[in-house]
Amino acid sequence: MSVPIDRRTFSRHALSLTAGSAAVLGVVRRVMAIESPPSEELTKTAEAIHEEIVIAASPARVYAALTDAKRFSSMTAFSMVPKAKPAAIARDVGGAFTLFDGHVAGRHIELVPNRRVVQAWRSADWPAGWYSIARFELAGDGSRTTIVFDHTGFPAGQGEHLVQGWELNYWTPLRKLLG
Numbered sequence: 001m002s003v004p005i006d007r008r009t010f011s012r013h014a015l016s017l018t019a020g021s022a023a024v025l026g027v028v029r030r031v032m033a034i035e036s037p038p039s040e041e042l043t044k045t046a047e048a049i050h051e052e053i054v055i056a057a058s059p060a061r062v063y064a065a066l067t068d069a070k071r072f073s074s075m076t077a078f079s080m081v082p083k084a085k086p087a088a089i090a091r092d093v094g095g096a097f098t099l100f101d102g103h104v105a106g107r108h109i110e111l112v113p114n115r116r117v118v119q120a121w122r123s124a125d126w127p128a129g130w131y132s133i134a135r136f137e138l139a140g141d142g143s144r145t146t147i148v149f150d151h152t153g154f155p156a157g158q159g160e161h162l163v164q165g166w167e168l169n170y171w172t173p174l175r176k177l178l179g
Contacts, residue, residue, distance in 0.1 A: 047159035049151040053171050057178035059114040059138040062145045065174055066117050066136060067091060067108075076100065078173035080165075100169065106131060114138060126155055147171075 055062055065071045069089040076084045081100045089097040090108065098105045103124050110118035121134040132153035139146045154162060 047154065047156060049149070049159060049163055049166070051147075051149045051163075051166065051171075053147045053149060053174075055145045055147060055171075055174050055178055056143065057145055057174075058143060059140040059145045061178050062138055062147065062174065063114045063117065065177060067111065071177075072099065075173045075177045076169075078176040079169040081169065106134075109133070114140075121151075123154075123158075126158075130155060 065075055067089060068091075069087045072089055073084075073086040076082065076087065076099075079100070081103070084099075084101045087097065087099045089095075089099075091111075093108050093111055096105070096107050097119070104121065105124070106119050106121040108117070109120055110116060115138055117134075117136040117138075119134045120131040122131045132151060135150045137148040139148065149166070151162060151166070
């Protein structure tokens, strides 16, 4: 379900969500239509995904699962693509990654060990040259990590499909691998 809101409201809402509420809910999921103010000449509407996922593992283990090719490949055994070729993931900013038999590819924009992963991320079935931004913020609470996840810039109409894909190919497998 898409809910139209402006960017300021989206930002305030995202900041108001706390790790405590995520722990109670388990996952907070939003696909929102963000409306640009009329003065902006760029995109007038776009979809965005905001999720908060709690994983029963330290931020270091979650970060490694997202950025280490061997660990990510182990995770795919629990995904919807269990027989995928091993992932290829560079370990440096600007480095490329290819996941799920090449269905997902991109480059690392920012890597802050155990705290943040920001990627230019694309699906192979998107128009040529179309990249979105996937941002994973990791916040530790003892032996648990809350992933504050934001995904923006993907093609219109892909939000619900992507939410399902993140759950089936990332969040559920992460819980099974690390939990």
